[in-house]
Amino acid sequence: xxxxxxxxxxxxxxxxxxxxxxxxxxxxxxxxxxxxxxxxxxxxxxxxxxxxxxxxxxxxxxxxxxxxxxxxxxxxxxxxxxxxxxxxxxxxxxxxxxxxxxxxxxxxxxxxxxxxxxxxxxxxxxxxxxxxxxxxxxxxxxxxxxxxxxxxxxxxxxxxxxxxxxxxxxxxxxxxxxxxxxxxxxxxxxxxxxxxxxxxxxxxxxxxxxxxxxxxxxxxxxxxxxxxxxxxxxxxxxxxxxxxxxxxxxxxxxxxxxxxxxxxxxxxxxxxxxxxxxxxxxxxxxxxxxxxxxxxxxxxxxxxxxxxxxxxxxxxxxxxxx
Amino acid sequence: xxxxxxxxxxxxxxxxxxxxxxxxxxxxxxxxxxxxxxxxxxxxxxxxxxxxxxxxxxxxxxxxxxxxxxxxxxxxxxxxxxxxxxxxxxxxxxxxxxxxxxxxxxxxxxxxxxxxxxxxxxxxxxxxxxxxxxxxxxxxxxxxxxxxxxxxxxxxxxxxxxxxxxxxxxxxxxxxxxxxxxxxxxxxxxxxxxxxxxxxxxxxxxxxxxxxxxxxxxxxxxxxxxxxxxxxxxxxxxxxxxxxxxxxxxxxxxxxxxxxxxxxxxxxx
Numbered sequence: 001x002x003x004x005x006x007x008x009x010x011x012x013x014x015x016x017x018x019x020x021x022x023x024x025x026x027x028x029x030x031x032x033x034x035x036x037x038x039x040x041x042x043x044x045x046x047x048x049x050x051x052x053x054x055x056x057x058x059x060x061x062x063x064x065x066x067x068x069x070x071x072x073x074x075x076x077x078x079x080x081x082x083x084x085x086x087x088x089x090x091x092x093x094x095x096x097x098x099x100x101x102x103x104x105x106x107x108x109x110x111x112x113x114x115x116x117x118x119x120x121x122x123x124x125x126x127x128x129x130x131x132x133x134x135x136x137x138x139x140x141x142x143x144x145x146x147x148x149x150x151x152x153x154x155x156x157x158x159x160x161x162x163x164x165x166x167x168x169x170x171x172x173x174x175x176x177x178x179x180x181x182x183x184x185x186x187x188x189x190x191x192x193x194x195x196x197x198x199x200x201x202x203x204x205x206x207x208x209x210x211x212x213x214x215x216x217x218x219x220x221x222x223x224x225x226x227x228x229x230x231x232x233x234x235x236x237x238x239x240x241x242x243x244x245x246x247x248x249x250x251x252x253x254x255x256x257x258x259x260x261x262x263x264x265x266x267x268x269x270x271x272x273x274x275x276x277x278x279x280x281x282x283x284x285x286x287x288x289x290x291x292x293x294x295x296x297x298x299x300x301x302x303x304x305x306x307x308x309x310x311x312x313x314x315x316x317x318x319x320x321x322x
Numbered sequence: 323x324x325x326x327x328x329x330x331x332x333x334x335x336x337x338x339x340x341x342x343x344x345x346x347x348x349x350x351x352x353x354x355x356x357x358x359x360x361x362x363x364x365x366x367x368x369x370x371x372x373x374x375x376x377x378x379x380x381x382x383x384x385x386x387x388x389x390x391x392x393x394x395x396x397x398x399x400x401x402x403x404x405x406x407x408x409x410x411x412x413x414x415x416x417x418x419x420x421x422x423x424x425x426x427x428x429x430x431x432x433x434x435x436x437x438x439x440x441x442x443x444x445x446x447x448x449x450x451x452x453x454x455x456x457x458x459x460x461x462x463x464x465x466x467x468x469x470x471x472x473x474x475x476x477x478x479x480x481x482x483x484x485x486x487x488x489x490x491x492x493x494x495x496x497x498x499x500x501x502x503x504x505x506x507x508x509x510x511x512x513x514x515x516x517x518x519x520x521x522x523x524x525x526x527x528x529x530x531x532x533x534x535x536x537x538x539x540x541x542x543x544x545x546x547x548x549x550x551x552x553x554x555x556x557x558x559x560x561x562x563x564x565x566x567x568x569x570x571x572x573x574x575x576x577x578x579x580x581x582x583x584x585x586x587x588x589x590x591x
Binding site: 052053054056074075077078080082084085086087088089090091092093094097098101102104105106107146149 | 344347350351354355358359421422425426427429430431432433434435436437587
C-alpha cells in the first residue's frame with residue numbers, strides 16, 4: 001500500500017537548512033494499522049505530508065496506493081483519505097453541506113454524497129447537528145466531523161495526523177471506537193502519527209519510531225518492548241539476607257543497572273528483566289534457594305516511552321531538541 | 323516557509339476539462355455561504371446603489387460635462403462603478419481564505435484531488451458572481467435617469483470582468499498564502515495597491531483631466547484598459563477598447579493563476 005525509498009525533505013528556514021526527514025524507507029501492507037511515534041519535531045508529520053502529497057519530497061521516491069507521489073499527486077489524493085491536525089470544516093458552513101461538497105470533490109454524485117454523509121453523521125453521533133454551522137460545534141464534535149470528512153469517499157488508505165491531540169480521554173476513546181469500527185467494516189489501511197505513546201501502544205499493530213528525521217525502530221509494540229526495554233521488576237528482601245541475592249539479581253539483569261534502597265529492615269531491588277513475566281517465577285525460586293526469599297514483588301510491563309528512552313537516552317516528552 | 327521543490331516539472335498538468343469540473347464544485351461550495359445566509363446579499367446589492375446615488379451627482383457638478391466625451395455623467399460613471407465592485411470583490415478572495423488557513427479546512431481541501439487552479443478560480447468567481455446581479459440591477463435602476471441599457475453588451479462586459487476577476491482573485495489568494503500568520507500584511511498590501519490602481523484607471527474621475535504623468539502611468543495599469551472596455555460596451559458598441567480590455571483581462575488571469583499555483587505549491591508547511 002505504501003512503499004518509500006530514501007524519502008527525504010529539507011526545508012530552508014531563514015537561510016538555514018533543516019533536514020526534517022533524512023531518507024526513510026517505509027513499507028506498509030494493505031490492511032495494516034501503523035503508528036508513527038516520536039517527539040514533536042521528529043519528522044513524523046513531514047513524512048505524512050509527503051505521503052499525502054501536501055509536500056514535495058526533496059529526494060527519494062514514494063508510491064502510495066500504487067501511485068507515485070511526485071508523478072501523479074492528484075491520483076494519490078483521489079485514492080487516500082487525510083485527516084489533518086486542524087479541524088477540516090469551514091467555520092461558517094453547515095456540517096451536512098461540507099460533507100456533501102467533500103464527496104463531490106472526490107467525484108461522488110450528489111445522491112451518493114448525501115446518502116453517505118447521512119450514514120456517517122449517524123454512525124458518528126452527529127445526525128442531530130447536520131444543519132448546525134461548524135463554528136457552533138464542540139471540540140469533540142468537530143473532531144468527529146473531521147473523521148466523517150476523511151471517510152466520505154470510503155478511502156482504502158486513511159492518514160491521520162495527531163488524531164486525538166487536545167482531546168479529553170472520553171472523546172479520545174470515542175474517536176478510536178469509530179476509527180476501529182470503520183476499519184473492521186472496510187479493511188481500511190490506517191497510518192497515523194502520534195506523540196502519545198499509550199495511543200501508539202494500544203491502538204496500532206505496528207509502531208514506527210521516528211527521531212531526528214530517521215526511523216530508529218519499526219516493529220509491533222509488544223516486540224519493541226520485549227526486545228528493547230524489558231519489564232521493570234522490584235523485589236524486596238530482608239536486609240539481613242540482601243547480600244545473598246545481590247549477585248543473583250545482577251546476573252538476571254544481564255548487565256543492566258540494579259538499584260537498591262533500604263528502609264525499615266528491608267532492601268528493595270529494582271532492575272529491568274527482559275521477558276520478566278516468564279522469568280520471574282524461576283528467579284523467585286532461586287532467591288528462595290539462596291536464603292533470601294522475596295517478601296514482595298512488583299512487575300511492571302514496559303511502555304513505549306521506555307523503548308524510546310532505551311533507543312535515544314531521552315524521554316519522549318522531552319522533545320527532539322536535545 | 324520556503325521549500326526545495328524538485329519534481330514540480332515532471333508533474334502531470336490537469337487538463338482544462340478537469341479544471342472546469344473542479345472549479346464548479348469549489349465555486350458551489352463558496353456560494354453556499356451567501357445562499358444559506360441571503361441577508362448578506364441584500365447589503366451587497368444596496369452598496370453600489372448608494373455609491374452611485376451619492377457620488378454620481380457630485381461628479382457631474384464638480385467636473386463638468388466636457389470631460390466625459392459628450393456622454394451623460396451616468397453613462398460614463400456607471401461602468402466605472404461596476405469595475406470598482408469587481409475590483410473590491412475579487413481582491414477580497416484571499417481574505418475569506420485566511421480563516422480557512424487558520425483552521426485546518428484549507429489543508430483538508432488541499433488534500434482532495436481538486437486541481438490547484440480550480441481552488442483559486444472557484445473562489446474568485448464566487449466573489450464575481452454577485453456582480454452579475456449587481457451590475458444588471460444598477461443598470462435597470464439607472465434607466466429612468468437617462469441611462470441607455472444595452473443588455474448583451476453589458477453581459478459581455480461582465481464576462482470580461484469575470485476573466486479579470488479570476489486573475490485578481492488568484493493574486494489575492496497568493497497574497498493570503500504568503501501573509502499566513504501575519505494577516506495584517508494581507509490587508510496592508512491589498513489596500514495599498516487598490517487605491518492607486520483605482521484612481522490611475524479613471525474609474526472615479528476622468529484621467530484625461532489629470533496631469534500628463536498620471537495619464538502616462540495609467541497606460542501601464544491593466545485596469546485602465548478594463549474601464550475603457552466597459553465604457554465602450556456600456557455605451558453599446560464593440561471596438562478596439564473592448565479588445566484591449568479583453569486582452570488586459572486575459573493577461574491578468576494568466577499571470578494571476580501562474581503566481582497562484584506557484585504560491586500554493588511553495589507555501590505548504
